[in-house]
Amino acid sequence: MKKSTNLLLALALGSALLTAPAFAQDNPGTGGWTLREAIEYAQRNNLQVKQSGVNRDLNKIDLNQSRMDRLPDLNGNGGYSFNTGSYQNPVDFSLSTENSQTANFQANTSLPLFMGFQQNNLIKQNVLDLQASEQDILALQNDITLQVITSYLNVLFSEELIKTAELQRNTTQQQLSRTRLLFKAGSVAELAVLDLESQLSTDELDIINAQNQRDIARLSLIQLLNLENEQAKNFNIIIPEVPEPDTKPVLTEPTTVYDVALQTQPGVKAADLRVLSADKGLAIARGAYYPRVSLAAGLSTRYIKGGQRIIGTETISGRQEQIFYLDRTGNDKQTFYMPFTFEQPISENSNIINQFQDNINKFVGVNVSIPVFNGFLARNNVQRAKLGQVNAKINADIERNQLRQTIEQAYVDALAAQRKYTAAKQQVTALEKNYKNAELRLNSGVINTVDFLVITSNYRRAQSNLIQAKYEYTFKLKVLDFYQGKEISL
Numbered sequence: 001m002k003k004s005t006n007l008l009l010a011l012a013l014g015s016a017l018l019t020a021p022a023f024a025q026d027n028p029g030t031g032g033w034t035l036r037e038a039i040e041y042a043q044r045n046n047l048q049v050k051q052s053g054v055n056r057d058l059n060k061i062d063l064n065q066s067r068m069d070r071l072p073d074l075n076g077n078g079g080y081s082f083n084t085g086s087y088q089n090p091v092d093f094s095l096s097t098e099n100s101q102t103a104n105f106q107a108n109t110s111l112p113l114f115m116g117f118q119q120n121n122l123i124k125q126n127v128l129d130l131q132a133s134e135q136d137i138l139a140l141q142n143d144i145t146l147q148v149i150t151s152y153l154n155v156l157f158s159e160e161l162i163k164t165a166e167l168q169r170n171t172t173q174q175q176l177s178r179t180r181l182l183f184k185a186g187s188v189a190e191l192a193v194l195d196l197e198s199q200l201s202t203d204e205l206d207i208i209n210a211q212n213q214r215d216i217a218r219l220s221l222i223q224l225l226n227l228e229n230e231q232a233k234n235f236n237i238i239i240p241e242v243p244e245p246d247t248k249p250v251l252t253e254p255t256t257v258y259d260v261a262l263q264t265q266p267g268v269k270a271a272d273l274r275v276l277s278a279d280k281g282l283a284i285a286r287g288a289y290y291p292r293v294s295l296a297a298g299l300s301t302r303y304i305k306g307g308q309r310i311i312g313t314e315t316i317s318g319r320q321e322q323i324f325y326l327d328r329t330g331n332d333k334q335t336f337y338m339p340f341t342f343e344q345p346i347s348e349n350s351n352i353i354n355q356f357q358d359n360i361n362k363f364v365g366v367n368v369s370i371p372v373f374n375g376f377l378a379r380n381n382v383q384r385a386k387l388g389q390v391n392a393k394i395n396a397d398i399e400r401n402q403l404r405q406t407i408e409q410a411y412v413d414a415l416a417a418q419r420k421y422t423a424a425k426q427q428v429t430a431l432e433k434n435y436k437n438a439e440l441r442l443n444s445g446v447i448n449t450v451d452f453l454v455i456t457s458n459y460r461r462a463q464s465n466l467i468q469a470k471y472e473y474t475f476k477l478k479v480l481d482f483y484q485g486k487e488i489s490l
Helices: 005-019 035-045 047-068 118-185 190-224 229-233 254-261 266-289 352-358 377-444 449-483
Strands: 073-083 100-114 292-304 308-325 333-349 361-369
Touching: 035 047, 035 118, 047 118, 118 190, 118 266, 118 377, 118 449, 190 449, 254 377, 254 449, 266 377, 292 352, 377 449
Parallel strands: none
Antiparallel strands: 073 100, 100 292, 292 361, 308 333
8 A cells, every 4th residue: 555655754753753752651541642652552452453463363274274284184974774664784785674773983084195286385375475464464553553643743733833823822912912002002093903903813713723623633543542431531642842853964865765665664575475475376276287196094884783793603414315316207216315514603683882893894095186177277277376476576566666656755855845944944033033123113113013913924924834844844854764764763
């Protein structure tokens, strides 16, 4: 996101104010909020920052899951059924029409051995995405900080305008009191009194306008902090001292500032990490061209009510009649008795535990899947990944271009602000002398109130311009230091 120069300059001066002396507060708002307290409070309570933290946590889960996918899976299932009518015995495969109850249990596992390097590349991509999301949080915190600082400094600027307007109102009041005495003595005309009364009303209006500006900035800051009820009602800030800036600073060239900023700005880091993530995404898509190899194993057993279990054997012996025909007519035959002996199994009803033990089945195997044709799905996914890679690089270039333009603009603005502040300071010095001289001449009756009020108005306008130039100049000097990673101090 491209930030306006004014906001960036506000951030720079805000960093300076953070280093200025301030009263430590155990509870924010007790006796007044410092800028540091306001920023930390907003970062903790801002919903966008919290949402960004949730996205970061989701990326952590994705990373952990991609690592766990390399482990074997294990699944079990089982069932119990009651059968009526004709069915096939699952043990001896005989047909039966009796009611029966059966149960079976299975456990299967598989271990991926080779997946076209997709798992390793997915882990690397998720690591990069997690790092990018962490940089996003920092960038968002900077945005929230910018908004808080802008409103905070608007309050400070308005307070200075109020002080200037009140000083002018007091001066006009003194002149009005003196002029009224002169009017009563007959030294000046009534018009002089009317002019000063009109000017006093204008001064009162200037104070109200400055107070309104202060109240609007104060409300904006309260809303950024999400303050409610008593906290919002009793809200006030601690006003630090902002010293006069140096009129002849040594400004660093924009190219030097830009080179340093590339190493520190979270937005640039996040964009670069997403370029690397897109590279891994392309490698993942190409992995679909490779065959898959996995190891599989399983275990199963079953039970049937009324099932038999062999517990031994018994010997059966005897003689079996054998008839042999001696002619084709079948009339002449001879009978023999052949002895026989065989082992007959002895069985009994088997309970569920014994059947589970006796019917265990195990298997181990290797599965190979070779992609031959999948409707160009793999090819199209590779093309999408390439476009994603190009898009990520363009976004990184856009981020760098915006950063470079912002720094160049800040440098040009700093030079312009330097000239503006110097000219405004000289103007105030000259008009201050002219104002004091006019005040003496007014008291001596040399000039009229109209001429005096014109000089006063010019002097007051110059004072306001100097205050504005002071803040603007300080902002623009500090922003270059901010991008260079220097410690900001006044």
